[in-house]
Amino acid sequence: MVRRTDPRSARDSLARIPLFAALLPDQIAALDAACSWRRVDAGAAIIDHQDDGIDVFFVVHGHVRVMIRQPGGQSVILRDIGDGEFFGELAAIDGQPRSAGIQAVTAATVARMPAAVFRGAIHAHPSVSDQVLALLAGQVRMLATRVTEFSTLNVRHRLYAELLRLSRPDPREPAHAIISPPPIQADLAARISSHREAVSRELAALTRAGLLDRRRGALVLLDPARLRQLVEEAYAGG
Template sequence: MYLERVDLFAGLNDTQVKTLKERSRIRSFAANTIVVNEGDEGSSLFVVQSGSLKAFLTDNSGREVTLSLLDPGDYFGELALLDDSPRSASVIAVTRSEVLQIPRTAFLGLIESDPTCMQTVVRNLVARIRLLTDNVRALALVDVFGRISRLFETMAVERDGITLIDRRLTQQDLANMVGASREMVNRILRDLVAGGYIEIEQQRIILCKKLPQSW
């Protein structure tokens, strides 16, 4: 299980982590299955064990904004451990996925038996909130090119000496992730390809050299 790698629980000892595992369960979801719906009652944290999921928001017109792409070791629904407010976003399984579901009751039981856990989790949660604040700042204050550049930087990995985004992403996927139109993303990608900054092969983006400071 990936529970030991979840930064929210960094600092918990082996016994505390074991207690959480024993009170949790594995759930499987087929591709294109909604795991949680925005507005639903929240009572669990989920840790991705396998597959790929997407957290997103939609408005009344059906327009979608992707908040994050979730891979093994990532987690979502952490606020449900601390309050009983409705879910703030929806999550869908992009591929067949397994998640570890940790009920709020399991977490609260751990806190009651060992109150020192609360300080650890709250400290880690604050770090998570700071990261989300940085993401919101980027959406509000950085132009579309800057948001794409930042996204590439955070998602890029090295594979056999090649820097790439190791995930198939359509232009609409990218648009949803940076809060822009597909047409604007298309124009930026075309210019980056023409300038030799990136190559696109089977919806995978290869970063050939450092992106320019501006578009």
């Protein structure tokens, strides 16, 4: 469920969004006033793939997910978006239908900004323009990586690459990496365009090989350097 709230009574502000960090308080207040503010329940669809809307959404609190639904009904997860990030900028720039759908993973607070206001901020503030350009460049690089993985790697090595991408250094053991909270197998399958059974088999094989462990609240990559090497070898052999 998506619930509209009154922006004048909301304690949240776009001052929490790094994109606007260089703006003055009165400039941020003007942007706040131009937005509609919404509370979104976990699991709710915020925008649909191919929707005609062109507004931009800023995640003030919460966690949402970028997804594309394939013709057969299977969904592919492209990336996650958290506090301080935003989505919908492509449609705001080119006026075309949404390139992906967005679903709330947790309860979230989002600010919906009209496309014209967003474009005005880009034109008026070089710091905003530079960050949007950097974001778009990063998305192109990410999509190029994903296309290469899908066209070159099998399910096993796509899973290895995704586990590495989701992980961060383990504060308890520098040689390890952790994924916390641990993703469910269906979500991992959606990230690599596979199915849950294949992911389950590969995770079990990693555990038997001593490369993966399960800790309360986390998956632990016991030898991320070895996983990275296996992915590189798969590229070379492909």
